[in-house]
Amino acid sequence: MVPASHRITVPLLGAALLLAIMPFTARGLTSDRDQPMTIEADKATLHEKTGNSVYEGSVHVQQGTLVLQGSKMTVHLNDSEIEKIILTGSPATYQQRPDGKDTDQHAEAGRIEYHATEERIILLENARVWQSGAEEFRSDRIIFDLKNNTVNAGGSSPGDRVHITLQPGSKKDKKPPAPPQ
Numbered sequence: 001m002v003p004a005s006h007r008i009t010v011p012l013l014g015a016a017l018l019l020a021i022m023p024f025t026a027r028g029l030t031s032d033r034d035q036p037m038t039i040e041a042d043k044a045t046l047h048e049k050t051g052n053s054v055y056e057g058s059v060h061v062q063q064g065t066l067v068l069q070g071s072k073m074t075v076h077l078n079d080s081e082i083e084k085i086i087l088t089g090s091p092a093t094y095q096q097r098p099d100g101k102d103t104d105q106h107a108e109a110g111r112i113e114y115h116a117t118e119e120r121i122i123l124l125e126n127a128r129v130w131q132s133g134a135e136e137f138r139s140d141r142i143i144f145d146l147k148n149n150t151v152n153a154g155g156s157s158p159g160d161r162v163h164i165t166l167q168p169g170s171k172k173d174k175k176p177p178a179p180p181q
Contacts, residue, residue, distance in 0.1 A: 032063055
């Protein structure tokens with residue numbers, strides 16, 4: 001259980017900040033879903049009976065602008081549907097270009113877990129989420145609850161801290177002051 005002081009909810013952060021630091025909740029390019037997916041690795045073990053698969057050694061997954069990289073990826077299926085994906089590396093990485101954006105969103109951690117049925121993504125071990133030239137979010141553990149649109153961050157050890165870096169808005173993003181009445 002993450003202490004209440006480490007919980008961050010959508011209303012607290014504000015919608016704009018949340019989208020800037022949460023690559024998994026923002027939609028990637030709509031066209032990515034229509035692109036073929038390629039998986040490259042030094043070794044692949046596919047279990048025909050279970051449908052589960054393990055990819056090892058310089059794992060590289062690409063579908064449109066979505067790119068995942070790590071040293072090992074395990075895909076767990078249940079009734080031919082993805083139940084869980086675990087990607088590990090030093091670090092494991094995620095990158096994708098969201099619709100309407102000029103820059104990619106990034107995440108990295110020692111372990112990235114995607115729990116499809118729970119609609120949850122967990123970044124563990126030196127987790128970091130950022131968008132080029134924008135905000136950055138770091139913690140030893142970051143949990144994205146996609147169903148409830150919340151972020152839960154922080155480790156379970158004393159001294160684990162959540163780090164958020166906010167960039168000042170540009171002049172074009174700021175509204176001019178209201179004229180005097």
